[in-house]
Amino acid sequence: MAQDSSRPDFWDTRYRGGVTPWDAAGVPPRLKSWLQRHEAKLRVLIPGCGTGYEVRAFAAQGHDVLAIEFSDAAIEAARRELGALSERVAKADFFAFEATPFDAIYERAFLAALPRRLWPQWAARVAELLRPGGELVGFFYFDDNERGPPFGISRERLLELLAGTFDLVEDEAIPLKESLPVFQGKERWQVWRRRL
Numbered sequence: 040m041a042q043d044s045s046r047p048d049f050w051d052t053r054y055r056g057g058v059t060p061w062d063a064a065g066v067p068p069r070l071k072s073w074l075q076r077h078e079a080k081l082r083v084l085i086p087g088c089g090t091g092y093e094v095r096a097f098a099a100q101g102h103d104v105l106a107i108e109f110s111d112a113a114i115e116a117a118r119r120e121l122g123a124l125s126e127r128v129a130k131a132d133f134f135a136f137e138a139t140p141f142d143a144i145y146e147r148a149f150l151a152a153l154p155r156r157l158w159p160q161w162a163a164r165v166a167e168l169l170r171p172g173g174e175l176v177g178f179f180y181f182d183d184n185e186r187g188p189p190f191g192i193s194r195e196r197l198l199e200l201l202a203g204t205f206d207l208v209e210d211e212a213i214p215l216k217e218s219l220p221v222f223q224g225k226e227r228w229q230v231w232r233r234r235l
């Protein structure tokens with residue numbers, strides 16, 4: 040199996056082989072409750088969307104959602120899952136595609152999919168892709184494991200990456216019963232707001 044998770048073939052092999060322990064097979068409950076509380080219609084980016092279940096949830100609430108992926112196999116999985124909503128999924132590299140800034144970026148198992156050497160680039164890119172006041176919302180995986188993915192992060196490291204540009208405005212542990220085994224006890228819901 041390919042070993043460098045910064046490359047699409049790493050993910051192609053896993054999606055094609057059905058080795059996807061991160062795949063929630065649906066929309067996480069904590070995202071559903073966030074969506075119910077937010078009525079304003081947002082332009083939302085989902086980087087590294089995988090099977091892309093959340094695309095339907097954002098679209099159903101009237102949000103203008105764009106999901107991106109660089110793995111062909113993941114895009115195929117998203118198309119099978121989303122049917123007509125597949126038009127919201129585009130093949131693109133998070134670090135290289137062109138877009139005007141979004142109101143929100145949804146995070147789940149994307150930061151943890153990136154080799155740690157790419158994290159400073161991830162933080163700069165998230166700041167670039169969000170308008171001032173925009174929010175990075177979703178699930179973050181906290182661990183001190185050496186090998187990944189998933190590559191766990193520490194609270195200090197995440198703060199170091201984001202505190203220059205963002206304020207942490209929500210931070211909650213995810214109940215064990217809402218986590219997949221691979222993330223259990225180590226997952227938090229967080230919202231980071233880009234400073235004006």
Ligand SMILES: C[S@@+](CC[C@H](N)C(=O)[O-])C[C@H]1O[C@@H](n2cnc3c(N)ncnc32)[C@H](O)[C@@H]1O
Pocket residue numbers: 044045047050061062063086087088089090091107108109110113131132133134147148149152
């Ligand atoms: C662990 S999976 C998570 C998928 C999805 N977010 C989920 O929660 O199921 C990480 C995904 O990020 C994608 N990915 C990694 N680096 C990427 C990049 N630079 N641009 C676009 N997609 C990327 C991979 O192809 C893979 O599908």
